[in-house]
Amino acid sequence: MKKKIAIFGSTGSIGKSLLKIIEKNKKDFEIILLTANRNHTELLKQAIKFNVKNLIITNEKSYNELKKQKNKISKINIFKNYFSLSKILKSKLHYVMSSIVGVDGLYPTLKSIKFTKNIAIANKESLICGWNLIEKEIIKHKTEFIPVxxxxxxxxxxxxxxxxxxxxxxxxxxxxxxxxxxxxxxxxxxxxxxxxxxxxxxxxxxxxxxxxxxxxxxxxxxxxxxxxxxxxxxxxxxxxxxxxxxxxxxxxxxxxxxxxxxxxxxxxxxxxxxxxxxxxxxxxxxxxxxxxxxxxxxxxxxxxxxxxxLKLLPNKISLYETVLVSANDCLVDLFLNKKIKFNDISKTILKILKTKEFLKYKKKSPRNVEEIIELNNYVRFKILKKVYKS
Structure with missing residues (x-):
């Protein structure tokens, strides 16, 4: 019997590498779900190649573009967010790969745990910002976790x-x-x-x-x-x-x-x-x-x-790590868009982490995904405001 699997972030490098392995071992697996953010063209190619009946594409523009291709998606269910997981996954999967990049990967990673026997997580932000939430779900649902x-x-x-x-x-x-x-x-x-x-x-x-x-x-x-x-x-x-x-x-x-x-x-x-x-x-x-x-x-x-x-981080998981991840994500975006210099990335992060406003998060553990996402947005807002003001 083929093992049922899902790949979150299938158009990224990890997702593509996984699909190459599956292509050589098609008799072993049935892909139930593939997901992406923007790359609807690649996602559709993957779905056709591997006969996948369910897709999630989270970018609204890409979702609408995909829905227009009626002749190609007539037998494929297209969803626009991960709230649809319970509609798609009717029984427990054998394996889920979570390889979505960034804080956006935290919610789907967390919500997928109850739907699978094994979860492979390549999303660093999930393991850094929300490990206490993930560990709780893994224990609760008796899911095997493997780091990628x-x-x-x-x-x-x-x-x-x-x-x-x-x-x-x-x-x-x-x-x-x-x-x-x-x-x-x-x-x-x-x-x-x-x-x-x-x-x-x-x-x-x-x-x-x-x-x-x-x-x-x-x-x-x-x-x-x-x-x-x-x-x-x-x-x-x-x-x-x-x-x-x-x-x-x-x-x-x-x-x-x-x-x-x-x-x-x-x-x-x-x-x-x-x-x-x-x-x-x-x-x-x-x-x-x-x-x-x-x-x-x-x-x-x-x-x-x-x-x-590393000398600034608390041993107990806290929201301080979310400040770090969010600041870095924002600053790398700014560097790639030629708004700041390479050296500014490390200098700014070290400066932000030492400010009184963010030091207080060392003593606060994440309670839910929404709290992490809200802090992520706030940190990015503060950095962008400062950069574009100067």
């Missing part, structure tokens, strides 16, 4: 059948991005094309800039703290330009696990889909040259000052 990010998947894999209380330290690796060896005196003149030119990974614009500033690694430390219930002082970052090692786990008994895989998201995505399976995936041979030249180093805070944020 290569680092967190590697930690999850390394901890199989082990107790996280036995961890002495974990190390997440960062490639260093395009500016690992970039002259410090040129940082003020970094261009958009330079920031997007990642040496190892092909990613979207937003995540590429996040990698260049190193905020993505700050996010990953927060996620690891939440997912594995670890204090910040047990999580470190190593620069590892080859991106071959994805996580290192040092245990109290002196043993160390190093989790290695090819520089491709295909491997963690495949393993979230085929959880606890003997299914094989074709990969490269072990790279002996890479193993002989791991070349680890510590973070240079002069080059990546944004990592200093």
């Amino acid at each position: 990010d290569s680092e967190h998947f590697s930690l999850w894999f390394g901890l199989q059948n082990l107790n996280s209380n036995n961890i002495e330290k974990v190390y997440l690796t960062a490639s260093g991005g395009p500016f690992f060896k970039y002259p410090l005196n040129k940082f003020k003149k970094i261009t958009i094309s330079e920031a997007l030119n990642h040496p190892n990974w092909s990613m979207g614009k937003k995540i590429s800039v996040d990698s260049a500033t190193m905020i993505n690694k700050v996010y990953e430390v927060i996620e690891a703290k939440n997912i594995f219930n670890l204090p910040y002082n047990k999580i470190n970052i190593f620069i590892h330009p080859n991106s071959y090692v994805h996580a290192i786990l040092k245990f109290n008994n002196g043993l160390i696990k190093i989790v290695v895989h090819d520089t491709t998201m295909k491997i963690p995505i495949f393993n979230t889909l085929y959880i606890n399976s003997t299914k094989k995936i074709k990969t490269k041979k072990i790279n002996i040259e890479a193993l002989n030249n791991l070349n680890f180093s510590n973070i240079d805070l002069k080059r990546f000052p944004i990592v200093k944020i």
Whole structure:
């Protein structure tokens, strides 16, 4: 019997990678639902190719454009928001992939948990801003959660059948991005094309800039703290330009696990889909040259000052993390639209997080999705007001 699945954010890089895996294993799966925000053209192509009967497209203009193509969508149900999930999903799915980008992914991620036996989450904002809400739903509905990010998947894999209380330290690796060896005196003149030119990974614009500033690694430390219930002082970052090692786990008994895989998201995505399976995936041979030249180093805070944020964060999940995520999202948008300089991203975030107005959120835990969304909108409003006023 085919396993029923849904893919939230199917037109993004994670969604497309997942569909490539499914294409080679069509006999194993039936896709019940695909979703996107704007890219209605790609979404429709996917629906036709994989014979998907339900689509959600959240952008109103894109929704209307899709509805016009009556000859192509006659047998497809088109919905405009995630409130329709209960209409679409009549029985529990085997698997949901949540790969929607940004805070917009929090609501659908949270609401999908009760509809699936397994949920793979690639939406960083959900795991950072709303982990306490997600964890509650996962426990309530007995849903299996698998992280998709290569680092967190590697930690999850390394901890199989082990107790996280036995961890002495974990190390997440960062490639260093395009500016690992970039002259410090040129940082003020970094261009958009330079920031997007990642040496190892092909990613979207937003995540590429996040990698260049190193905020993505700050996010990953927060996620690891939440997912594995670890204090910040047990999580470190190593620069590892080859991106071959994805996580290192040092245990109290002196043993160390190093989790290695090819520089491709295909491997963690495949393993979230085929959880606890003997299914094989074709990969490269072990790279002996890479193993002989791991070349680890510590973070240079002069080059990546944004990592200093980790010293400001509370161990208990709070709305302060929403302030961080919202500020960064807004500032990256401004940089990509040539309204601010690259250096302004980290400088402004550090400044915002130290203001009295936002420091108070350290003591407030998220109570619901609406509270997170409201704060996200407020932070963006404050930043945009200041930028366009100056």
